[in-house]
Amino acid sequence: MPDVLIQNARVLEDGRLVPSEILIEDGKIKGIAKEFRISSYDELINADKMVVIPAGIDGHVHFRDPGMTYKEDWYSGSCSAAAGGIATVLEHPNTLPPVIDKSGLSLKLKHAKKKSVIDFGINGGVTNNVDQLKEIWRLGISVFGEIFMAESTGGLNISNDTLGDALSKIGEVDALACIHAEDEALRLENEVLLKNDTGIDVHSRIRPNECEEIAVRDCIKINKDTAVPARLHFCHTSTPEAVSLIAKAQKELSPVGNARKITCEVAPHHLFLSTKDYNKLGTLGKMNPPLRSPEDAAYMIQALNSGLINAVASDHAPHMHYEKDVPMRSAPSGVPGVETLMPLMLAAVRKNLISLERVIQVTSRNPAHIFGLDRLGKGSMAEGYDADLLLFDPKKTVPIKSKNLHTHCDWTPYEGMDGIFPGMTLSRGDVVWDGFQIIAKKGRGAFLPGAGLKTDEDGKMILEYDEDDDE
């Protein structure tokens, strides 16, 4: 007997919204049809003409757990994701301790398994741990990174030499390297040069477009020069310069028909905010890479539409308001965003900035493919895939308000901006967000191991984690 029948839904088919029903069995999509003439099921959901799309996959979040759980923990972060229509996250390694070895990974996995309400992967950090990269890969990290080429939260940045060593190890195991591309030398130089500059936009001038451009160029070159180049994915790209370099490298590497070897993502704050917002946001608009000009933001939307940018990811990086309420130079970098990613994108559809079809590609199908989550049933609303779904009313635009969000972070850079929030989020067929509250059990989220996870002779996973690690 099927578990769930969703009736009265609308589904995108060849560019049109078609009245549909969706059948779910064992947490997976069993079928989508105009009408299933069945009368027995465990649960009936009346979608009330809402549009159903795949739930978002946010490939870039920082949940701060372990170590800085007052900013976020796996429960608050995953609830925030679910309420924003995200059913899968990849969490990045700059926690305390960072995920750079077996014990760091084991501790984070334990926290996440206990608290997450949605499915998750854990990324492996790259510092001076080059000789341990293969081990954490075998233990099930999703991807490597973000690999910090410049200073950002957590102080995990590495030199270009170490980057080369790491990329060659990552290439050997055919994993993905996710890169935070900013040039540390230029940043340091500008820091000194502009030390008396009190301009509100000084952060954007310390880390100018050129900073990202140099790092992207260097990284592509360093990777090319290794014995076995890694697959590269550039995190939070923010400039036309970086996108053009990546497009050029993509072309060189990808003869027609071949899988792309270099991909990139953009964060919503580089699409919907710009240096013009510093007046309103002050230090709340400080993140790495920094806000760019309005023209650059407009270019990024166009590049997302045209296919030069492959995915949207939030770079959800919560810091408390009181921590941000200090002079620009001492304020921590980062903005929350996991709960507003899908609402902003869906509101952008209503404003004709992007098509719904493209939003689906860049928030579910492409991230699933890039991060290897499609092999685990993620990223498509089709038979056999996980029933991770987002239901929304395309006309219901509301102002984003931080008091309505579920993150520990007590502010949002998008306060007052338009969002279209999910009326419901499903994770593997379970309603985790019903439009009003989280109804998922803490810890129901499943760990999504990376492709390197060691298995036994029967293909069964061997989880080499110490279950008795301290909290």
Ligand SMILES: NC(=O)N[C@@H](CC(=O)O)C(=O)O
């Ligand atoms: N983006 C940021 O400004 N900050 C991120 C780290 C990062 O992604 O660089 C954080 O973890 O706070």
Ligand SMILES: [Zn+2]
């Ligand atoms: Zn980063």
Ligand SMILES: [Zn+2]
């Ligand atoms: Zn980040």
